[in-house]
Amino acid sequence: MKTNRSFDTFSNLSLYDVLGVEIGADTREVKLAYRRLARVLHPDVRSCESSADEFMKVHSAYVMLTDPLKRAEYDRSLVQRRTGGVCLVRSAGGCRRWETDQCW
Numbered sequence: 001m002k003t004n005r006s007f008d009t010f011s012n013l014s015l016y017d018v019l020g021v022e023i024g025a026d027t028r029e030v031k032l033a034y035r036r037l038a039r040v041l042h043p044d045v046r047s048c049e050s051s052a053d054e055f056m057k058v059h060s061a062y063v064m065l066t067d068p069l070k071r072a073e074y075d076r077s078l079v080q081r082r083t084g085g086v087c088l089v090r091s092a093g094g095c096r097r098w099e100t101d102q103c104w
Contacts, residue, residue, distance in 0.1 A: 014078055015061035023075075027066055034062040 016023050019033040039045065041055040064070050 015064055015074060018057055018061040030065045
């Protein structure tokens, strides 16, 4: 796991990337990754100005990925972002979308 990446790119990373874990990582792996990063990024350990922001991003990722309901919601939004809103559910009549499924 890399801990020396540029944290300016956090906005482009998924929460899994922030912690340096795979998407299918279990809670134990997420916790271990968080603890490793916390030892390096915690403001009490690092003296640079951006360390508090970096640590808060890592902490937010940890909180989201250790809560099963929040993680499930995040995973759904992540899939939707990565597919660009492309329909993932196909039926016999083609792709089902909210706009086309309405009975007007």
